[in-house]
Amino acid sequence: xxxxxxxxxxxxxxxxxxxxxxxxxxxxxxxxxxxxxxxxxxxxxxxxxxxxxxxxxxxxxxxxxxxxxxxxxxxxxxxxxxxxxxxxxxxxxxxxxxxxxxxxxxxxxxxxxxxxxxxxxxxxxxxxxxxxxxxxxxxxxxxxxxxxxxxxxxxxxxxxxxxxxxxxxxxxxxxxxxxxxxxxxxxxxxxxxxxxxxxxxxxxxxxxxxxxxxxxxxxxxxxxxxxxxxxxxxxxxxxxxxxxxxxxxx
Numbered sequence: 001x002x003x004x005x006x007x008x009x010x011x012x013x014x015x016x017x018x019x020x021x022x023x024x025x026x027x028x029x030x031x032x033x034x035x036x037x038x039x040x041x042x043x044x045x046x047x048x049x050x051x052x053x054x055x056x057x058x059x060x061x062x063x064x065x066x067x068x069x070x071x072x073x074x075x076x077x078x079x080x081x082x083x084x085x086x087x088x089x090x091x092x093x094x095x096x097x098x099x100x101x102x103x104x105x106x107x108x109x110x111x112x113x114x115x116x117x118x119x120x121x122x123x124x125x126x127x128x129x130x131x132x133x134x135x136x137x138x139x140x141x142x143x144x145x146x147x148x149x150x151x152x153x154x155x156x157x158x159x160x161x162x163x164x165x166x167x168x169x170x171x172x173x174x175x176x177x178x179x180x181x182x183x184x185x186x187x188x189x190x191x192x193x194x195x196x197x198x199x200x201x202x203x204x205x206x207x208x209x210x211x212x213x214x215x216x217x218x219x220x221x222x223x224x225x226x227x228x229x230x231x232x233x234x235x236x237x238x239x240x241x242x243x244x245x246x247x248x249x250x
Contacts, residue, residue, distance in 0.1 A: 001040055003227070003236040007033060010227045010236050011103070012058035012069070012170065013215035016045075022217060022225060022238075025056045025068060032059065032066065032078070035238065049078050049089050058105040058170060058215070060114055062137065069105040069116055075135055094133065094142050096123070103214070104182070106171045108195060112137055115147060117168045117182070128152055130168055132197060148197030150182075155191055158202045164189065170215050176222040176243060183213045183226065209239065 003010060009027040016023045022035040023045055030048040035041075050056065055071040066078040073094030094100070094116070104117035114135040118124055124131050131146040155166045165187030173180050173195065180193040188210055192201040205213060211234055215227035222243030230236040 001035075001037075001238040001240075003035070003238055004042060005230075006042065007227075008230040008236045010229055011056060011214045012105070013217040013225055013227050014059050014061045015217045015219055016061060017220065020219075023059060023061060023066070024215065024227065025059050027055060027057070027229075029056070030054065032068070037240075046078065050076055057103040058116075060105050060107045062107050062114075065137075067105065067114060069102060071101055071103065073100050073102045073116065073133075075105070075114065075116070077140075092135065092140060092142070095144070096121075104168045104171045106173060106180075108134075108173060110195060111147075113147075115171075117150075117171060119167050119169065124149070130166070150191075150193065150197050150199065154199040155189070155202055158199060159189075159204070166191070169213065172216045172218050174218050174222060174224070175220055181216060181218075181224070183216050185212050185214055185229075188213070 007026050010024050011027050012025045014023050024033045024035055030050050032045040034043050034045040056068055057071050058069040060067045068076040075092045077090040079088040099122045101119045102116050103119045106115055108115050115132050117132045118130045121131055130150045132148050134143045134147040152166050156162055156164050166184045167186035169183050169185040171182040180195055182191045188205040188207050190203045190205055193199050211231040212229040213226055214229050217225045224241040226239045228237045
């Protein structure tokens with residue numbers, strides 16, 4: 001599905017169960033969009049809910065709550081979608097004095113928390129580690145230490161490619177097998193992990209189909225959706241992967 005110019009810089013997806021649809025954000029926009037999968041149409045889900053130049057990177061819907069992530073590690077809670085009303089937006093800032101760059105936010109129901117993952121963080125050794133931090137939905141606070149880390153070496157070892165690049169750009173937990181699926185736009189990878197960061201599988205993504213994979217979401221039945229930004233004059237796309245069970249051989 002081609003997404004059009006308004007989502008040319010699509011950077012995040014989340015499932016919207018009320019309408020069996022997807023919600024999406026774009027780097028350069030300040031609002032949330034709804035993607036109607038049946039009609040293949042796009043419409044505004046909110047008016048502008050954050051200020052300009054916030055560099056939105058991901059979003060998560062949990063029950064009736066909607067959370068947005070900025071690259072600086074700020075999580076915005078959107079509690080009011082009325083047109084022209086931004087007073088319902090609450091900001092929670094990750095407490096760190098280091099230079100951080102986040103692109104990934106997902107919901108972990110076992111921890112009742114949001115997890116945001118570093119693309120590059122000042123506390124991590126470049127090209128070696130990527131830390132994940134937990135935002136507790138009960139206390140609305142961040143943990144002061146990493147929830148887990150993903151080592152580049154683990155990704156490279158499974159790929160058997162020492163030159164592989166891994167920069168997390170999106171993640172979501174599959175509701176069927178409970179595994180964590182993490183995209184890396186830089187490096188064109190899909191990495192499957194245990195919920196606490198143990199690398200299980202890695203896959204190279206064809207850049208013709210995944211020119212810049214920046215969003216991932218799952219429907220309750222296990223269908224997987226991956227979005228790509230428009231790149232090098234190309235068009236932003238949404239790819240659907242229906243969930244399939246593997247029959248056991250007799």
